[in-house]
Amino acid sequence: MPRRPLKVFNLPNMPAALLRVVHIANDESATAEELADAIMLDPSLATRILRIANSAYFGRLKKVDTITEAVVALGFNCIRNLATTAYIIDAVFPEERFPTFSWRHLWVHSVACATCTELIYTAITLYPYTSDECAFLAGLLHDVGKMVIALAAPHKFNEILEVCPDYGFDMFNAEYSILRTDHAEVGELLTAEWGLPPTISKAIGWHHTPKAAKEFQDLARAVSAGNLLAKRLTKSPFVGHVPSVSVQDVAEISRLSISKIHHITNLVRAKMQTLTDIISWAEVRL
Numbered sequence: 001m002p003r004r005p006l007k008v009f010n011l012p013n014m015p016a017a018l019l020r021v022v023h024i025a026n027d028e029s030a031t032a033e034e035l036a037d038a039i040m041l042d043p044s045l046a047t048r049i050l051r052i053a054n055s056a057y058f059g060r061l062k063k064v065d066t067i068t069e070a071v072v073a074l075g076f077n078c079i080r081n082l083a084t085t086a087y088i089i090d091a092v093f094p095e096e097r098f099p100t101f102s103w104r105h106l107w108v109h110s111v112a113c114a115t116c117t118e119l120i121y122t123a124i125t126l127y128p129y130t131s132d133e134c135a136f137l138a139g140l141l142h143d144v145g146k147m148v149i150a151l152a153a154p155h156k157f158n159e160i161l162e163v164c165p166d167y168g169f170d171m172f173n174a175e176y177s178i179l180r181t182d183h184a185e186v187g188e189l190l191t192a193e194w195g196l197p198p199t200i201s202k203a204i205g206w207h208h209t210p211k212a213a214k215e216f217q218d219l220a221r222a223v224s225a226g227n228l229l230a231k232r233l234t235k236s237p238f239v240g241h242v243p244s245v246s247v248q249d250v251a252e253i254s255r256l257s258i259s260k261i262h263h264i265t266n267l268v269r270a271k272m273q274t275l276t277d278i279i280s281w282a283e284v285r286l
Helices: 016-025 032-040 043-053 067-074 076-092 103-125 134-140 144-152 154-167 171-179 183-193 198-205 210-233 247-254 258-272 276-285
Strands: none
Touching (some): 016 032, 043 067, 067 076, 103 258, 144 171, 210 247
8 A cells, every 4th residue: 555644643742851862772882881870870771771681582691780780781772672671661551441452452462462472683693692672672563553543533443443353353453544654654653763773673563565665675574574473472452352363364465384383483472471571661651
């Protein structure tokens, strides 16, 4: 479907506290102490950074006790991207409830998609595991556009939910029928405006149509396949709906073997047990 300039929503502005963090993180002459000082101006962000730095996701053998230690351990780019992601979730997580749609289930699906995307991307590119968090965050934020739509236009979001059964519970096409845009495009615009790398924002924007993602196709394909695999492993946000996704579907999108997808599935189930800190990011909003 053709894309058009997006003027449907007033997207939230980047908070001043995050602007400071991003500015310092992007400054090659900045020190870890300066970045830590900027983070500590927001106690909630500082707590999140410490928790994730010590989480099993990063596989740390030694606990970090200070924000400065976390900055040194994770690196400026990782800290910048984690901080931006945390602020995005705070800014756009909808407060309005919809009887047929569960935000809790959507968030758990998003965390599962992040894990699936990271593992699938590694398998697609044959890169050894690194601490690069871009694949994980692209998967985590792939549905953030749904939150923006629900926050900015709850009545339109409710209309989308009402017509979703006519589209086989495919929100991507249901959204376009109502808005002439979709959550992927909205998510791409928001994450780009808030300064996340194009690798992340473009993968989000094209995760339903990865062949159109050009130089970002590998990660967009990983997010697309990760989204499908996560649907197999988590409850649907649509109350009472059970998605019909096969391992073959995931294998076809990712271009990986069925046996590889089975192996990744087992790894995802194990890793999800280590991600309670990230799952809890949205708990205060539910």
